[in-house]
Amino acid sequence: MIRNAARLAAVITLAMLFSPIHHAIAQEQTPATPAPAPAAPEAKAPVFPPPDPADFNATSPTKEVVNAFMQANLGFDANAMWQVQAIQKTQLAGISKVIVFIGDKTGKQQPYRFAFFTTPDQKHIIVGEKIVPFGDRPFAENRSTLQERANGPYRGSATKDLELVEFADFQCPHCKAAQANMEKLLTDFPKARIVFQNDPLVSIHPQSLTAAEYGTCVAKLAGSTTFFQFASAVFDGQDGLATADGATLTLNSAATKAGLDPAKVSACAALPETRTAVESSIQLSKDLDIATVPTLVINGxxxxxxxxxxxxxxxxEYQSKLDGIAQ
Known part of the structure; x- marks a missing residue:
């Protein structure tokens, strides 16, 4: 589910996986290999036009930094290919325009033109309406933020070397579907710390805030293991969250299944400090400019x-390698 009523694309393309840029990237067709004749339908890697040296008239960022940024984002895919086409001055001091052509070595994905503006601090870029971390280690700052502030219930490692933070809404169908992935990750990455952060989209899911408050109290009263038992029961009974009365029954039932007294959980959920804790988690999501749920943040x-x-x-696996984490 995406904030502001936008829809998550059904098919995850290469551009959409270019995180976090997939929320804002505008794809434009690039000059590529001329269309093959009908008699030769075999797909081939695109051939980008040679860059014009005159289009590299800005002193920053350097081509090396742009390539490192692209490598950090797209390097997980062995078929990804790109070419830095221009790094140009603009009429605003300290702001450069960068153009990169992106394609697929197999020729199966349509190549596109990716353009962005770098900010004077060289730590961010502007893509459409989004401000995105930039540099040769673009995820480092968000990683530090999460290590400091992602305090939700967790499974796996007590250390934060490999931290996978899930931002989710109990009433979101896509979040329910994502739980199968989360369970597999727990098995495949036993050294990871997998954290759940409440991110209820109240304007779309009116009962999600109450569900988040219940979940916060379950974790507070009985710890992380019990929280995930509760969370599983809530997602299983998600249809019951459609109304206020149904939510009460569903959340109380989930608390009981997790071995807790639902009256105690309900009383805790009504406390002001519980709402404050949920709002803190929502603020963390906003500070990271997370636009969708469910979002998984992998070391930033x-x-x-x-x-x-x-x-x-x-x-x-690729991010772990970039961060020097042994699997």
Missing amino acids: REVPANAPYETLKQII
């Missing part, structure tokens, strides 16, 4: 948590 790198599992696994 955002990807859709309901992406194809093998792709998620590939990205986690």
Whole structure:
């Protein structure tokens, strides 16, 4: 589910996996290999036009930094290819325009033109309406933020070397579907710390805030293991969250299944400090500019948590390698 009523694309393309840029990227067709004749339908890698040296008139960012940024984002895919086409001055001091052509070595994906503006601090870029972390280690700052502030219930490692933070809404159908991925990740990455952060989209899911408050209290009263038992029961009974009365029955039932007294959980959920805790988690999501649920943040790198599992696994393995984490 995407904030502001936008829809998550059904098919995760290469551009959409270019996290976190997949929320904002505008694809434009690039000059590529001329269309093959009907008698030769075999797909081939695109041939990008040679860059014009005159289009590299800005002193920053350097071509090396842009390539490192692209490598950090797309390097998980052995078939990804790109070419830095221009790094140009603009009429605003300190702001450069960068153009990169992106394609697929197999020729199966349509190549596209990716353009963005770098900010004067060289730590961010502007893509459409989004401000995105930039640099040769673009996810480092968000990783530090999460290590400091992602305090939700977790499974797996007590250390935060490999931290997978799921931002989810109990009433979101896509979040329910993503739980199968989360269970597989727990098995395949035993050294990872897998954290659940409440991110209820109340404007779309009116009962999601109450569900988040219940979940916060379950974790507070009985710890992470019990929380995930509760969460599983809530997702299983998600249809019951459609109304206020149904939500009460569903959440109380989930608390009982997790071995807790639903009256105690309900009383805790009504406390002001519980709402404050949920709002803190929502603020963390906003500070990271997370636009969708479910989102999985892998050491600071955002990807859709309901992406194809093998792709998620590939990205986690690649990010682990970038961060020097032994599997």
